[in-house]
Amino acid sequence: MHDIRTIRDNPAAFDAALSRRGLEPQSSSILAIDEARRAKILAAETAQAEANKAAKEVGAAKGRGDDAEFERLRALVGEKKAEIARLNDEAKAEDARLTDLLMGLPNLPHDDIPDGADENDNVEIHQHGAIPNFAFDPVEHFEIAGVKDGMDFETAAKLSGSRFVLLSGSVARLHRALAQFMLDMHTEEHGLTETATPVLVREEMMYGTGQLPKFGEDSYQTTNGWWLIPTAEVTLTNIVNGLTLEESYLPRRYVAHTLCFRSEAGSAGRDTSGMLRQHQFEKVEMVSIVRPEDSAAEHQRMTECAQNILEKLGLTYRTVVLCTGDLGAGMRKTHDIEVWLPGQNAYREISSVSLAGDYQARRMNARYKPAEGGKPQFVNTLNGSGVAIGRCLIAVLENGQQEDGSVDLPTALHPYLRGKTRITPAGELE
Numbered sequence: 001m002h003d004i005r006t007i008r009d010n011p012a013a014f015d016a017a018l019s020r021r022g023l024e025p026q027s028s029s030i031l032a033i034d035e036a037r038r039a040k041i042l043a044a045e046t047a048q049a050e051a052n053k054a055a056k057e058v059g060a061a062k063g064r065g066d067d068a069e070f071e072r073l074r075a076l077v078g079e080k081k082a083e084i085a086r087l088n089d090e091a092k093a094e095d096a097r098l099t100d101l102l103m104g105l106p107n108l109p110h111d112d113i114p115d116g117a118d119e120n121d122n123v124e125i126h127q128h129g130a131i132p133n134f135a136f137d138p139v140e141h142f143e144i145a146g147v148k149d150g151m152d153f154e155t156a157a158k159l160s161g162s163r164f165v166l167l168s169g170s171v172a173r174l175h176r177a178l179a180q181f182m183l184d185m186h187t188e189e190h191g192l193t194e195t196a197t198p199v200l201v202r203e204e205m206m207y208g209t210g211q212l213p214k215f216g217e218d219s220y221q222t223t224n225g226w227w228l229i230p231t232a233e234v235t236l237t238n239i240v241n242g243l244t245l246e247e248s249y250l251p252r253r254y255v256a257h258t259l260c261f262r263s264e265a266g267s268a269g270r271d272t273s274g275m276l277r278q279h280q281f282e283k284v285e286m287v288s289i290v291r292p293e294d295s296a297a298e299h300q301r302m303t304e305c306a307q308n309i310l311e312k313l314g315l316t317y318r319t320v321v322l323c324t325g326d327l328g329a330g331m332r333k334t335h336d337i338e339v340w341l342p343g344q345n346a347y348r349e350i351s352s353v354s355l356a357g358d359y360q361a362r363r364m365n366a367r368y369k370p371a372e373g374g375k376p377q378f379v380n381t382l383n384g385s386g387v388a389i390g391r392c393l394i395a396v397l398e399n400g401q402q403e404d405g406s407v408d409l410p411t412a413l414h415p416y417l418r419g420k421t422r423i424t425p426a427g428e429l430e
Contacts, residue, residue, distance in 0.1 A: 001102050001362040004034055017108040020115055020324045030101060037094035044087035051080035103207070104214055106329035107359040113333050116323025122336065123323070128307065131340055136403040140343030141394045142274045145405025146423040147171055151275065162272070163264065163279045168430040174409070175282075175393050177416035179257050182284040182309055186386055190305045192255035192286060197235035199259050200226040205238045208364040210330030210356075220261050228261035233383040236287035240366040240379065245289075247371040250290040250379065251298065255386060257282065275390050276348065286386040291368065292358065296382040299355045302384045303335045306351040309387050313410040315395050316340040318347055332357045337387070339395045350391045353384030376393030397423075 007014045011027030018026055054076045061069040062332040086399050113124050142151050150171030156164035167175055186192040211219060220228040229235060236254045260283050275281075280282065286305060294303045303319065312315045322334040331354040338347035358378040361367070367376040400408040405425035414421055420429040 001099075001359065002105060002108075003358075003362065004030070004098070004102070007031065008034070014108070018105070020109050021106055021327070023106075024324065026101075026105060028243070030098065031397070033094055033101065034100045036115070036276055037091055037098060040087050040091035040094060040172060044084050046090060047080050047083045047087060051077055051084065054080065058404075089099060100213075103363070107210075107332050107356065108329055108334040109324045110355070110357075113321055113327065114323045117324075117325040118323075119326045121323040122320040122326055124318055124320050125335070126307070126319040128311060128318070129314075129340070131316055132342060132399060134342060134403075138342035138398060138401055140274055140341075141397045143343070144302075144397055144407060145425045145428045146400050146407055147397055149427045153275075158206045160279075163277065165275045165278065170427055171393070171397075173417065173429065174396070176388060177413050178392050178396070179284060179389050180416050181312075181413055182386060182389070182392075183255065183257055185309055185312065186255040186284065186286065186305060190253075190255075190308070192253045192305075195236060195239075195254045197229075197232055197256050197258060199229050199235075199261070201229055201234055201238070203227060205234055207239065208238050208241050209234050209360050209365065214329065218263055220263060229258065230262045231260050231283060231383075231385075232256040232258040232285035233287060236285060237289075237360055237381050238364060240289055240361075241364040243366055245366075245368040245379070247291070247368050250289060250291055250368055251294060252285045255284060257284045257389075273294045274394070276394060278390060282389040284386045284389060286353075286384045288382040289366070289379050290374070290382070292377070292380045295355055295357065295382065297426055298380075298382055299333065299335070299353065302382055302386075303337070303353045306337050306353055306384055308385050310337065310339060310350070310395075312412045313392070313396060314412075315336050315399060317350070328352075328354060330354075332359070335384075339391070339397050341395060343398045350395065351385035351387040354382065356381045356383070 007027055007030055011031060015025035015027050054073045058070060058077065060074045061073055069207065114121060116122065127175060130143065141147060150167060150169040152166040152168065156166040159166070187194050200222065203212065203225060206219070211230060219230050236256055239254070261279050262279060262281060264277060286302055288298050288302060307317070317337055317339045319335050319337050322336055327334055334354040335354055336349050337351040339350040341348050357380055358379045361378040366379050368379050369376050396410060397407055402408060407423040409422055417429060422430060424430055
């Protein structure tokens with residue numbers, strides 16, 4: 001959510017930032033509601049002062065035996081109380097209008113990200129590894145001989161419908177090994193605190209991180225009002241919901257491995273083959289809670305944490321900074337890490353590492369007390385995939401595939417597979 005005081009102080013800058021996202025100016029509408037709200041509050045305060053004055057004079061009129069004045073003042077007090085109640089209700093209504101408007105607007109893009117219309121205008125800022133050469137035509141993950149039996153889309157469709165997969169045998173074990181490897185890397189080498197969170201949350205938690213109100217169709221809601229998390233960003237970030245922390249408590253760095261659920265409402269017809277885009281998937285998610293002045297460095301640190309995962313696995317990737325037209329609504333700046341998939345002959349996103357600034361903190365009312373004193377300040381929040389396990393599985397399988405249908409597995413995973421180094425053409429680990 002946005003700071004109304006910042007909009008009051010510089011409405012032109014606010015509108016200019018929104019225009020970078022292709023939005024029309026909003027400050028006039030916002031400030032009109034804000035002015036009406038403040039006018040109602042001032043009128044209520046004035047009426048309260050008048051009521052207080054009249055109430056004091058009631059006793060004096062009674063003492064003088066001035067019955068006419070006593071009755072007039074008593075009636076005035078009653079009228080003022082009714083007026084105050086009406087004005088307070090009207091102020092609350094204007095405040096709700098203002099909150100709804102501010103909650104529905106996207107975050108302001110960071111000054112240093114590129115302008116652009118869509119993903120074609122994203123800018124590459126880092127590349128690691130060479131695109132591998134194969135002596136044969138590489139295939140997609142679900143076409144590899146040693147993988148086919150362990151990646152069952154037909155049975156998953158019978159159980160749940162499209163965009164689900166049933167993993168079994170060596171593929172399921174490899175998937176589990178990847179999750180454990182990522183958690184160990186983040187906790188032992190990157191200093192994150194492992195956290196096990198719920199996957200069902202209250203509606204206000206979805207508001208806190210910005211999935212609601214505008215993007216509810218992208219997630220699933222239960223009949224009793226809970227929401228299934230689209231990512232552990234929701235649960236990890238909301239740990240500080242409503243809290244005022246000591247500055248010494250920061251930074252907080254969390255990591256969680258969870259199931260994630262997305263309706264993929266806006267992706268009809270996209271990536272329908274294989275397990276690249278699923279309604280249910282697993283992800284290792286990173287979240288940092290920091291002071292505002294530390295957020296830029298923390299964004300780079302988190303990006304490097306995700307990159308380290310791919311480097312340990314020997315995967316080729318590139319990192320791009322998203323342009324304004326491709327930037328998520330709740331974020332100020334995002335680095336997408338795209339891994340090379342030989343079966344598609346393309347880079348595909350495997351991690352997004354994003355800086356939200358104080359946008360989520362304002363929605364959650366999450367603050368910290370500066371050590372030197374002064375008013376509590378809003379924290380800054382960041383989140384990033386560290387990384388998407390299913391997509392990492394795809395990358396490992398496609399990059400390790402051999403002409404005979406076997407898959408050579410990254411050295412970093414061998415200890416998690418009890419020394420097994422490959423998947424055979426028959427689908428066995430050996």
